Amino acid sequence: MADRSRSDAYWAANKRLIYLCLAIWAFVSFGLGIILRPMISGISVGGADLGFWFAQQGSIYTFLILIFFYAWRMNKIDREHGVEE
Amino acid sequence: MDQFTLNLLVIGATFALYIGIAIWARAGSTAEFYAAGQGVRPVTNGMATAADWMSAASFISMAGLIAFGGYNNSVFLMGWTGGYVLLALLLAPYLRKFGKFTVPEFVGDRYYSATARLVAVVCLIVISVTYVVGQMVGVGVTFARFLEVSSTTGLLIGSAIVFAYAVFGGMKGITYTQVAQYIVLIVAYTIPALFISLQLTGNILPQLGLIGSYAPGGGDVAFLAKLDQVVSELGFKAYTAPTDNMLNMLLVTLSLMIGTAGLPHVIIRFFTVPKVADARTSAGWALVFIALLYTVAPAVGSMARLNLTTTFWPAAVSGNALDGEALSIEEIDTNPQLSWIGTWRDTGLLVYQDKNGDGRIQYFNEPKPLADANKALAAAEKALAEAPADADKAPLEAAVAEARAARDAVLAEVQLGGVSLAERGFVGNELTTVNNDIMVLANPEIAKLPGWVVALVAAGGLAAALSTAAGLLLAISSAISHDLIKGAIKPDISERGELLAARISMAGAIALATWLGVNPPGFAAQVVALAFGLAAATIFPALMMGIFSKRVTKEGAIAGMIVGLVVTSVYIFLYLGWFFIPDTNVLPNTPDAHWLGISPAGFGPVGALLNFVTAYAVSAMSKEPPRHVQDLVESIRIPKGAGAARAH
Secondary structure (H helix, E strand, O other), rough: OOHHHHHHHHHHHHHHHHHHHHHHHHHHHHHHHHHHHHHHHHOEEEEEHHHHHHHHHHEEEEEEHHHHHHHHHHHHHHHHOOOOO | OHHHHHHHHHHHHHHHHHHHHHHHHHOOOOOHHHHHHOOHHHHHHHHHHHHHHHHHOOOOEEEHHHHHHHHHHHHHHHHHHHHHHHHHHHHHHHHHHHOOOHHHHHHHHHHHHHHHHHHHHHHHHHHHHHHHHHHHHHHHHHHHHOOHHHHHHHHHHHHHHHHHHHHHHHHHHHHHHHHHHHHHHHHHHHHHHHHHHHHHHHHOOOHHHHHOOOOOOOOOOEEHHHHHHHHOOOOOOOOOOOOOOOHHHHHHHHHHHHHHOHHHHHHHHHOOOOOOHHHHHHHHHHHHHHHHHHOOHHHHHHHHHHHHHHHHHHHHHOOOHOOOOOOOOHHOOOOOOHHHHHHHHHOOOOEEEEOOOOOOOOOOOOOOOHHHHHHHHHHHHHHHOOOOOOOOHHHHHHHHHHHHHHHHHHHHHOOOOOOOOHOOOOOOEEEEEEEEHHHHOOOOHHHOOOOHHHHHHHHHHHHHHHHHHHHHHHHHHHHHHHHHHHHHHOOOOOHHHHHHHHHHHHHHHHHHHHHHHHHHOOOOOHHHHHHHHHHHHHHHHHHHHHHHHOOOOOOHHHHHHHHHHHHHHHHHHHHOOOHOOOOOOOOOOOOOOOOOHHHHOOOHHHHHHHHHHHHHHHHHOEEEEEEHHHHHHHOOOOOOOOOOHOOO
């Protein structure tokens, strides 16, 4: 196992990335899709309003991008801290 | 070739494929039986996870739920996909690094306690058994509808197929069968959707058709605006109407998200990949394959609903529904393109009744006063019809006359499109039943697609139900053979003995699920709320704290799980009846009676919060976890060495 301070730094970097991804995760679904929908109803995506589109389409696409982004960044962080397989 | 022969051929071909895979992918060791030898590629695992996850509910029911619930039911779309972000970020990589076979095994090791492991087994079995009942019922119903056998016979055939590949192949057989089942179900779901989107919006991609324009009306009005106009005119809530309970919508979404991440049969799929990095990308691939269906579902639902409405109100295609006449019964009986209405009427999923005797079927939303008045009139008429021949009928006849006068007064009052119902000659909604499920099952017929597409939808529904059932059965049987028999009752059991025990547990679980499918407890629909609520309130917090905290102790985790389990079940039982027995509910299941307006389906996050708070509070009062447990937490946080963890 890597020494203590190194593994702490790795874990901290992982947690920072998780916070960022979860903030976006919550913003597109709970934020744009539900809470903010009445405020952004003037913006339209084709025949739908932005909040509605995020609730039925957009948040799913964002979730997809988020998971692959996290996997890609974590692979890089793994290598930087020498804990990759 | 007639439709029955086509159905038989297509379903028979898919079943032959599943059996073929079962023979090819036999499990030779417990590692293969529980985790497919931890050698499944991330994309393959993603596809298998998608089939594992997407059940009869996703395939058959979800589009209908969204069609009639509109924007409010977006909770299913966001909730059932958002959980994969939580899985990929918070659970899957670390549990893969842990490198063992079951969820209770992790709980037992991390919380250094056989009791914690047992509590996790109880939670797992409650969640998975409630879930599997719905799948078995789905298999029976699909067989009955498309192959004209009784639903019990259908259920037995389905169970025999699952038996073949799950008992012999374990996780290995299930994985490769699920890949085949995914392909069958996604093709079956998307083909009708592409055609319908093309017909209604001129855009072949349903995702774009949903936000495109409505082609049959000339193309200058948006599809969603057209749908809103037509359903609002008939007194229904607009499809895109805002939610009337934002807090509940938020909590139900969150409950489905956390619940998804805490479902044991989904989590164990991530034990099958070779490396930690693979567990992360595999969650992404799973969501790619799930999104193919989930982004199409709202289009399928909304388009099928508009199609259904314009079928009954032909004038709605180019203008206002009520400017023209409703569909006539003569047309239904004679137009071959509308023969599906009769077919589905035979199944009871679509029921019409010409109440005002004008030979036409008026489909609209009865306002509450009218619905109440019609109900009172029907009750009075029933009392009169059932009265014994020698009874004094005068008071009963008077009651009917009174109820009819009251109903007629309501008809004169209530307006639809600015004209009173009495003036229009309507007495009530005449399309009395439109089951959610026909939005998917009858879709190919409504869109006038060829017979092989109908057969494919039948095979797709079976694939969705069987793949989920198999995943759940594996979670149940591995909890019994690995956590109960090897973990608690007979720790010195040999590898061969455990493999045999796993196969026997699997056979037992299939027998139990089949029995429950034949004799469904009558609450299959409500238990979904329980399964997700419990997964959110018990397993998810226990796993997350086990990974992200070194300080949470066995006392804390056990107390947290029990509090989550008890409080969440009690809240659900208060509104849905004790153990779902009808009429034992203490409070009515209505928004006004819900605590803070939170529906039983939205209580999961509250249960999870109580679990977290209890676990941290109790942990702070108990002795910190031993050194080797803190080392275990350190080690699962680091990807290096997951390959070595395969040796277990």
